[in-house]
Amino acid sequence: MFPIHRPRRLRKTETIRRMVRETSLSPDDFIYPLFITFGRGVKKEISSMPGCFQESVDKVVKSAKEVYSLGIPSVLLFGIPEHKDEVGSSAYDEHGVVQKAIKTIKNAVPKLYIITDVCMCEYTNHGHCGIVKNGDVQNDPTLELLSKEAVSHAKAGADMVAPSDMMDGRVRAIRLALDREGFKEIPIMSYAAKYASAFYGPFREAAESTPQYGDRRSYQMDPANRREALREVALDIEEGADIIMVKPALSYLDIISDVRDAFDVPVAAYNVSGEYSLVKAAGKLGWIDEQRAMMEILTSIKRAGADLILTYFAKEAAKILNK
Numbered sequence: 001m002f003p004i005h006r007p008r009r010l011r012k013t014e015t016i017r018r019m020v021r022e023t024s025l026s027p028d029d030f031i032y033p034l035f036i037t038f039g040r041g042v043k044k045e046i047s048s049m050p051g052c053f054q055e056s057v058d059k060v061v062k063s064a065k066e067v068y069s070l071g072i073p074s075v076l077l078f079g080i081p082e083h084k085d086e087v088g089s090s091a092y093d094e095h096g097v098v099q100k101a102i103k104t105i106k107n108a109v110p111k112l113y114i115i116t117d118v119c120m121c122e123y124t125n126h127g128h129c130g131i132v133k134n135g136d137v138q139n140d141p142t143l144e145l146l147s148k149e150a151v152s153h154a155k156a157g158a159d160m161v162a163p164s165d166m167m168d169g170r171v172r173a174i175r176l177a178l179d180r181e182g183f184k185e186i187p188i189m190s191y192a193a194k195y196a197s198a199f200y201g202p203f204r205e206a207a208e209s210t211p212q213y214g215d216r217r218s219y220q221m222d223p224a225n226r227r228e229a230l231r232e233v234a235l236d237i238e239e240g241a242d243i244i245m246v247k248p249a250l251s252y253l254d255i256i257s258d259v260r261d262a263f264d265v266p267v268a269a270y271n272v273s274g275e276y277s278l279v280k281a282a283g284k285l286g287w288i289d290e291q292r293a294m295m296e297i298l299t300s301i302k303r304a305g306a307d308l309i310l311t312y313f314a315k316e317a318a319k320i321l322n323k
């Protein structure tokens with residue numbers, strides 16, 4: 001009690017603050033998303049995500065080298081294919097954009113750990129995350145396509161696959177398919193508690209994956225649900241997920257914290273496109289100190305319990321941390 005206790009004593013200088021700091025960030029915590037597009041010589045800035053680009057396979061090598069040289073161990077690959085169809089066949093084409101990018105990046109930066117996003121929405125002409133029949137996304141038939149996609153990424157040399165579709169049973173289906181094809185050692189990071197969120201808006205421009213009708217509420221989670229996240233995560237772990245993810249991060253810090261307390265597998269959190277764009281927009285307007293807001297957000301995600309953070313801020317934050 002005051003005057004015996006004075007918490008300000010431990011806040012007096014930066015040195016003592018450093019000594020008692022409970023949470024620290026490192027470039028090791030980050031996974032940087034890359035958007036691979038078709039063609040050659042393409043590097044196109046995503047207007048709603050300043051500093052992020054769609055890049056063709058030849059251009060992405062330079063970005064991959066930069067990421068690794070900043071001490072960031074891993075990238076997450078998304079593909080924007082030349083052809084989209086009803087069943088997203090470019091997703092599991094061995095000559096697809098992601099498959100090519102994996103080989104090219106592995107060749108140039110062998111130690112960079114490549115994770116691939118496994119989903120249908122970038123590859124289907126309707127923009128939904130699976131096969132659609134009578135306006136509804138068909139769960140079980142979609143599992144087969146996701147398994148084919150995951151196996152084709154593994155064949156191309158991916159280090160880990162990350163299903164983001166939110167179909168029931170997909171972790172098990174992918175695990176069985178990988179094992180059957182000889183990829184027993186490839187881990188799965190599942191987007192386990194993925195909410196139907198407005199914060200994915202800018203990403204859908206980046207990945208050209210906006211649903212042409214309807215929305216994703218029949219497969220992604222209701223933002224109002226907290227207990228359900230624990231059920232989703234438990235199921236994915238039972239099905240064989242090695243790392244589980246909560247997405248988005250910022251409006252879901254309670255979920256990250258719950259999941260951290262309830263399970264002992266590594267927890268990843270996806271600091272999504274809308275969370276990035278808000279900071280960038282306010283920074284541009286001079287309404288916020290962009291760098292401080294960025295570091296505060298990343299620290300809060302880590303403090304909530306995330307071991308890994310997927311973030312478009314990875315390069316900028318690593319530059320600050322490396323100083």
Ligand code: PBG
Nearest residue numbers: 119121164199200203272273274
């Ligand atoms: C694909 C996918 C999405 C994101 C990652 N994987 C979009 C969606 O579900 O609509 C969002 C990432 C972001 O907003 O940064 N299903």
